[in-house]
Amino acid sequence: MKHVPYSGSSQAMPDVLSGRVPLIFTTWTDIxxxxxxxxxxxxxxxxxNRLEAVPDIPTAGETLKGFNTSAFNGLAAPTxxxxxxxxxxxxxxxxxxxxxxFKERIRALGSIPWGTSADETQAFLQAAYDKWQDVAKAxxxxxx
Numbered sequence: 001m002k003h004v005p006y007s008g009s010s011q012a013m014p015d016v017l018s019g020r021v022p023l024i025f026t027t028w029t030d031i032x033x034x035x036x037x038x039x040x041x042x043x044x045x046x047x048x049n050r051l052e053a054v055p056d057i058p059t060a061g062e063t064l065k066g067f068n069t070s071a072f073n074g075l076a077a078p079t080x081x082x083x084x085x086x087x088x089x090x091x092x093x094x095x096x097x098x099x100x101x102f103k104e105r106i107r108a109l110g111s112i113p114w115g116t117s118a119d120e121t122q123a124f125l126q127a128a129y130d131k132w133q134d135v136a137k138a139x140x141x142x143x144x
Contacts, residue, residue, distance in 0.1 A: 004021055009024065009030040009031075010030075012024055012026070013030070013034070016040070017034070017039055017040070023043070025046075028045060028051065028053075028110040029109050029111070032110060035054075042054075042057050043063060044057065044058050044059060044060040044062065044063040044064075045057050045058075045059055045060065046059070046069050046070050046071050047059055047070045047071075047112070048061070048068065052107060053110040075089060075093055077089065083118070086118040087117070087118060089118070090115075090117045090121070091117075094115040094116070096115075097114065097115030098113070
C-alpha cells in the first residue's frame with residue numbers, strides 16, 4: 001500500500017468512490033452514509049469491540065489477527081497550561097461525556113462515549129506512541 005495524503009476525508013472520498021484510491025481509513029461518521037447507501041463496503045472498523053450501531057461489521061482485530069487500535073477524539077491545550085486548568089477542563093468534559101444526552105447522541109453516531117482525566121489521557125497517548133514507535137521500528141518505517 002502507498003499512503004496518499006489528503007487534507008481530510010471529504011477530499012479523499014471522491015477518489016475512493018471512483019476507484020482511483022482503493023481504500024480509506026476514516027471515521028465511521030464519515031463513511032456511514034456511503035455504507036448505508038451501498039456505495040462503500042466496510043471491511044472492518046477500528047476498536048476492541050464491534051459498534052452497537054453495526055454489529056455485523058467486524059473489528060480490524062477480527063479481520064487481521066493481532067491488529068488492535070482505536071480512533072478517538074481528544075481535547076488538547078497549549079504546553080504550559082496550568083494543571084488546575086487542565087483538571088477543570090477534563091472534569092467538565094467528563095461531566096458532558098457521562099451525561100445521558102451525550103451518550104445517546106454519540107452512540108447514535110456510532111461512537112463510544114469515553115472521558116478520562118488529563119493524566120489518564122497522557123498515559124493513554126504515551127502508551128499508543130510507544131506501541132506504534134515499536135511497530136514502525138520493527139517494520140523499518142521511517143519518516144523522511
